[in-house]
Amino acid sequence: MKLQDIGEFGFIERIAPLGMIRPEGVVKGIGDDCAVIDMGGPDYLLVTTDLVVERVHFLKDLASPETIGAKAVTVNLSDIAACGGLPRDAFVSLAIPQDVELDWLDGLYRGMTACAREYGVNILGGDTTGSKTDIVINITLTGTVPRDRVLFRHTAMPGNVVVLTGPTGESGAGCEILLTGADLPQDVSSPLIRSHMEPRPHVTEGRLLAESGACTAGIDVSDGLSSDLGHLCHDSGVGAVIYEERLPISPDLMRAAAAMGKNPLEWILNGGEDYVLLAAIRADRLEGLSSIARAAGCALYPIGEFVDRKEMILRTRDGRDAVLASRGWDHFR
């Protein structure tokens, strides 16, 4: 049997139970954006790790080393944000083919350190080694979160509002434009490509959600909205109804969809790599929280509600209910 027969999530389900042998101090292990550890101090320790591989996650010809470095840090910051945490220290492992230019590596580090600095994160070490073909970057990031404020995936409740902290779909559209070389006016393509190459981690939003006490669960949108909503619903044992008319959509995405003859909903639901947060908010706290968010320069988009049936529904603009299937990214399929 090959990996593609069971897929990424089948593989993770297969290996996850093997690893947990000493529950003491482990608040959450495999199956959330971060592992959550009780080290006996005032805050929980958060740990997340992300692996970025040349020709799978980036092409050296299509992205600057600065961009690649910054994004490798960002995807980890986004995991800490999803748990409501404050990022702390990064550990960078690099595998480098011998012929890579030192200038390129300096650029990679400039991108990583600039992004890390912006969020108060140290790069404290790691490992550096050779590689035969592809550049490989693994970053492990730690963070902290007060014990009673951590956000999990498994704690959304029926009646909670489904909230996004930003629009989705731009990154997916930007990726498609990059890979297909779609012929679009530059003022249409550039912002979308930038959304894909230079996503912003929603660390401020995550802390605001966690500190409010109004948020019951959170996840970051990395696999795609439908997929990550699916993870939240599955782990919480709930379903969700999403209203098409409430999904935030950027003017840039509308213009690209029109120019390319595409339905923007495909990108919005299944694009992936958005790195906004998807959260469950107590309905009676939504209004107050939205004001606080606005004052802090953050946006909250209520797009639906969690329900007590185990299904995900998209209520379309014309009032029909369609099943919302998780159709995001799987690395092995």
Added chain:
Amino acid sequence: MKLQDIGEFGFIERIAPLGMIRPEGVVKGIGDDCAVIDMGGPDYLLVTTDLVVERVHFLKDLASPETIGAKAVTVNLSDIAACGGLPRDAFVSLAIPQDVELDWLDGLYRGMTACAREYGVNILGGDTTGSKTDIVINITLTGTVPRDRVLFRHTAMPGNVVVLTGPTGESGAGCEILLTGADLPQDVSSPLIRSHMEPRPHVTEGRLLAESGACTAGIDVSDGLSSDLGHLCHDSGVGAVIYEERLPISPDLMRAAAAMGKNPLEWILNGGEDYVLLAAIRADRLEGLSSIARAAGCALYPIGEFVDRKEMILRTRDGRDAVLASRGWDHFR
């Protein structure tokens, strides 16, 4: 300029200063076996990470997946051991080409979890992704150590005894036998190949050294004895005299050297991947500590002393002094 022009350690020196932006809570950053973090709890947090790449660190044809998995965990355990720590939680990132057999991956996980279990370590998560060509395994391991017991590289003192917790050279010889296909009787080659493929992390030895209060500094021997002694001396601002006649040498290594017409000293000093510990011990505490170690089933080999001159000397069996140069592994040279 290419990477091979400045080498692995030149590259690390180049990037290390960029990453440290928030010293608060950072006891030790880049430049030791682990980063040492003060999280406000009773113990320090240790973090280490190691990247293992197919065709650089292992060949799928020459090693079983179980062996590769166990060794990927072991090299991290060895870093925690070098700081005197108790290993805690591992985070595994895997990049896997689509055609890798699930059986092979199950074997890899069997090896990782069996090794982790032996040392009370959870595997709590990580990242799983595709790869175009090579299998890539990154493991990040956390550990804890009491605040006043952590072992660093930079704290060896002149007059301290240079101590090994096991013989070196077997792994290097085993690696050479594997790669050259040297024609040796199996009872000579097997134990050496096993030393290379299945090294034992000296976690017990590390904790014993740290808890004794008699150990002033420690490092694990991964690059080779001459290289890692060089790191200890450089970081501590001291030198060392090593006595050839005191270097532990296994009978297996003697037999392989004789059969292959080699000087075993080359493997002992520069072989690498030994994963024993190299420590600085207060001279007046050596005898007592050795008794304690023996009672715990651990060995300590005093091989020389740290001195107040910045040079490393090998005093040969015939009483001559030779300069001991650091000639271990560099991934980019």
